[in-house]
Amino acid sequence: MKYLYYPGCSLEGTASEYDASVRAVMHSLGAELAEIEDWTCCGASAGDAISYLLSLALPARNLAIAGKQSPRSDVLVPCNACYLNLKRVDDHMNRSTDIREKINVVLAEENLRYGGGIKVRHLLDVLVRDFGPESIAANVKNKLSGMRIVPYYGCQFARPYSDADDPQFPVSMEPLIRALGAEVYPWTMGAKCCGAGLMTTKSEVALKLVANLLNGASEADCILTICPMCQMNLDSQQNKASRLLGKDMSKSVLYVTQLMGIAFGLSDEELMLKKNLAVTAGFQTKLRSASSRA
Amino acid sequence: MNEQSSGATTAHGGSAAAGPLDPIAEKVSACMQCGTCTGSCANAFAMDYTPRQLWRLVQLGEQDEIFRSTTFWMCSSCYYCTLRCPRGLPLTETIQALKRIAFARGTYRSKTSPVFYSTFVDNIRRYGRVREMDMMTRFFLRLKHPVAPLRFASLGVKLLRKGKISPQMPALFAKGKLDGLFRKVRELESES
Numbered sequence: 001m002k003y004l005y006y007p008g009c010s011l012e013g014t015a016s017e018y019d020a021s022v023r024a025v026m027h028s029l030g031a032e033l034a035e036i037e038d039w040t041c042c043g044a045s046a047g048d049a050i051s052y053l054l055s056l057a058l059p060a061r062n063l064a065i066a067g068k069q070s071p072r073s074d075v076l077v078p079c080n081a082c083y084l085n086l087k088r089v090d091d092h093m094n095r096s097t098d099i100r101e102k103i104n105v106v107l108a109e110e111n112l113r114y115g116g117g118i119k120v121r122h123l124l125d126v127l128v129r130d131f132g133p134e135s136i137a138a139n140v141k142n143k144l145s146g147m148r149i150v151p152y153y154g155c156q157f158a159r160p161y162s163d164a165d166d167p168q169f170p171v172s173m174e175p176l177i178r179a180l181g182a183e184v185y186p187w188t189m190g191a192k193c194c195g196a197g198l199m200t201t202k203s204e205v206a207l208k209l210v211a212n213l214l215n216g217a218s219e220a221d222c223i224l225t226i227c228p229m230c231q232m233n234l235d236s237q238q239n240k241a242s243r244l245l246g247k248d249m250s251k252s253v254l255y256v257t258q259l260m261g262i263a264f265g266l267s268d269e270e271l272m273l274k275k276n277l278a279v280t281a282g283f284q285t286k287l288r289s290a291s292s293r294a
Numbered sequence: 295m296n297e298q299s300s301g302a303t304t305a306h307g308g309s310a311a312a313g314p315l316d317p318i319a320e321k322v323s324a325c326m327q328c329g330t331c332t333g334s335c336a337n338a339f340a341m342d343y344t345p346r347q348l349w350r351l352v353q354l355g356e357q358d359e360i361f362r363s364t365t366f367w368m369c370s371s372c373y374y375c376t377l378r379c380p381r382g383l384p385l386t387e388t389i390q391a392l393k394r395i396a397f398a399r400g401t402y403r404s405k406t407s408p409v410f411y412s413t414f415v416d417n418i419r420r421y422g423r424v425r426e427m428d429m430m431t432r433f434f435l436r437l438k439h440p441v442a443p444l445r446f447a448s449l450g451v452k453l454l455r456k457g458k459i460s461p462q463m464p465a466l467f468a469k470g471k472l473d474g475l476f477r478k479v480r481e482l483e484s485e486s
Contacts, residue, residue, distance in 0.1 A: 014426055038422075041424050050415045051415075155372035159374065198368070277452060
């Protein structure tokens with residue numbers, strides 16, 4: 001299967017391990033990724049706070065290029081915020097012909113035009129719907145038995161656009177985790193906000209949300225994330241969260257593709273596991289015992 | 295902006311001239327003050343006015359009070375209020391619209407959020423993509439707050455040591471990659 005790939009800015013920087021593991025795992029599954037040529041930032045949540053038109057023109061630019069590059073391919077997006085922004089364009093263009101025209105007047109600056117209709121898909125949705133637990137299980141070389149994994153979806157994966165999963169209690173990661181041979185740790189916080197959007201500006205607020213999530217996952221071996229913002233926030237604030245709650249909040253926080261890659265037998269280098277800030281000793285011991293059983 | 299000026303009167307029943315808040319007041323005019331938004335909001339604990347109270351202020355046209363409030367800068371765009379609003383109001387979008395008006399008016403109690411958003415967007419204009427290190431450096435410089443960078447120092451060191459951020463030289467005199475696109479957006483926005 002062929003996809004147009006929109007990595008997003010974080011995957012070039014602080015989330016380079018997400019980018020590497022997405023490419024490695026998709027390759028293992030036999031998918032072909034073609035990066036959108038000369039893609040630019042989707043605007044994140046900052047674009048919309050400054051200009052409504054800009055917040056649509058930026059993602060529309062990428063979709064217009066995608067349409068020229070490969071009109072029938074879905075666009076695969078690994079970041080929740082980019083996914084929402086790219087997906088939002090069609091929705092808002094359909095709400096108002098005025099905005100549709102304005103977007104295209106802006107895009108004409110770069111000799112581009114977007115008529116709508118490019119399908120924007122979150123990485124998780126592609127993994128679950130296009131490949132499915134059976135073909136994922138078929139690639140597993142090291143079963144992750146005995147591991148309790150917390151699926152964390154974050155907010156913008158299924159809100160406001162809920163075609164990939166339930167917007168309040170998403171479940172799509174569960175069959176995938178089981179396909180890797182691991183257990184799903186039951187919790188109800190999968191779609192709760194981690195406050196990543198406030199990490200720089202209101203860090204004390206974001207920290208409370210992070211501490212709450214880490215606390216909810218305290219009995220699990222690993223939190224599985226599908227968004228570079230969530231991963232960074234949950235991964236980097238653990239010392240502060242530990243001080244806030246007065247107990248050890250260390251937890252391994254992996255990208256879904258990193259855990260899949262481990263089960264697929266891909267190397268630590270391919271998955272860039274060293275780039276995660278927190279991969280706990282307990283998690284590594286469990287990993288070793290899982291692979292020695294294989 | 296897609297919001298058309300509605301010319302709606304304020305909830306005071308006054309005949310206030312069409313103002314920037316009118317389209318927003320129209321969007322939340324059906325709010326029945328049930329408080330589901332507040333109950334759903336992850337960050338309500340840190341707000342001066344709860345989301346429900348903010349919508350009431352909007353209905354009442356209390357401009358000064360609204361823009362003195364910290365509420366909309368505390369929104370992390372999780373869309374939970376939008377999902378659960380029994381009246382189906384686009385609350386998260388409306389919060390974003392309030393941020394834009396506050397930004398345009400230049401009225402805000404703390405400049406951290408507006409400076410962050412505008413530095414972020416300026417980075418997109420310059421390079422097309424956000425260069426995290428460059429963006430954060432410019433953010434701290436514009437914040438002119440000597441202690442602010444210290445709160446991020448330990449994280450910055452960790453990220454550098456992990457090779458997660460590459461120190462890049464800022465392109466001071468280069469042409470911005472998206473200058474044309476940004477100019478056109480500004481042009482169209484000043485027309486409407």
